[in-house]
Amino acid sequence: MSTDTFEDTLRDLLRDTADAAGPGCLEPDADRVVGLGRRVLRRRRWAAGLVAASVAGVAGVMGVTALGPGADESSLPAGTTSATTSGVGEVTADLTRSGSVENAWGPADEQPSVEVAVDMGRRTLSSSTLGQDGRTSDVRSATLPTNPRASMWVPTTTPGLERGVLPAAAKDVIFLWAGDQGAGTHDLQPLPGTPYQAFAVWVGGENGGPPPLSGVLWTDGAAVFRTDGSEVHSARDGAALAFVDRDQGVLGIFDDGSSSVAALPERGIPTIMTGSQMDGTDTLETTVLLVLPPGVDEVGVTAAEGATLRSSETHRGSSTQDTLVVAHLSVTSPAAGTGVDSVTWTNADGSPGGGPVS
């Protein structure tokens, strides 16, 4: 028993709720689980054999080593020889798809799972996929980047599947795609003893199929980084970590386990928001990022009709960096949009600036 009676109330409520839901949950079939587990183990042995064979067969090949059915070396990025002996100094992670990606993917237990392996001694990343038939395919490897904050991935022949490594310090990640990726899901697994964690991401794709992964943005909770490990201009405001990345043409917000990102517009004031709305209320609590020119001062945020401005903070970077304004609002009318109607400021040269916020 705790001293907080609400904690005890919540415990009772959760138990009652879970007990009531129990009969509705279909228990996993133990034989099915064992069968899937055996496939993973078989795949590991198979992949080890294939990669070991590659040492004699393809040593000296420039670029990312591609083994197994369907590999297309011509599409691979340039790099250095990456053949590696199996099992020696390797740390592996198994990644499986869970959740619902309904476009191009069927049930999770009928789709390829992924193994990602890192060998820090040889500085290699390798990966393979395990299909429904239990066969390993798409075995590829590449040389790890020298920057420990950099991310990388190796191509697959499976449309909509990308796999690779992120820095272990990444607490949240946004995947950027070269097109409309549709619904997606991803899995992250640790690679103990290495500066990395493994990722696999599955997307369904729309209007022509899944696009390729074009980049990642990740945060360690304090800052935001690009694929190559360089830092993105960002500002923390409470739980929100707002950022703008001119190189990749996006702005976004990491906000306590959720994230939002959008392309920088060609015109107008770049704006993005996150928000949450609780059942039983009509109020949307929003966090809005406004990207203003470098060096501005005296920023004024005006709430739209049907919204209340709760706070607004201006975060200035260097003289050449965008000014990031993070506003928190309560929005009671859908017509109020993000809750911000307009913003005004004084430019570095003293001239007034401002405009509407869409």
Added chain:
Amino acid sequence: MGSATKSERDAAFTAFVHQASPSLLRTAWLLTGDHHTAHDLVQAALVRTYVAWPRVRADSALAYTRRVLVNERTDRWRRHGAEVALAAVPETTSPGPESVTDERDAVVRLLARLPDQQRRVVVLRYYVDLSEQATADALNISVGSVKSAASRGLATLRAELASTTSEGVVR
């Protein structure tokens, strides 16, 4: 799990699946609010446990699998990729007559509104009854983060449950 033969290991693992599944499914259901997703999550966690089974101690097998389960990521909990600005706002639905009068539905809906980490901390602390340290170990985060997430999650649930109580949802 010692030097058991493969068939003995599989038999022990199968027994573990039968024993652990009800508890794991309830936890997964609270985390996801969806029976199908809960089933997928538990199955994925059990497959990983099978792969690691020779290294898993019998007395910690449930904790091991639960740890795998709560660290699974699903699309239900977080969105990623290029999104338009408003896409991050969780979808809301008008509660139907049945759900309005069902406090269990209410708590599941409110759990689903919590940020990912807060939801996992709340479920581990107040449903599974793990200590702060055990919760931190399971989620690979600091005890301070557990305290913070629990505090914020409780505050949200307390406020929202009070709100729904006033509307007659929770007695």
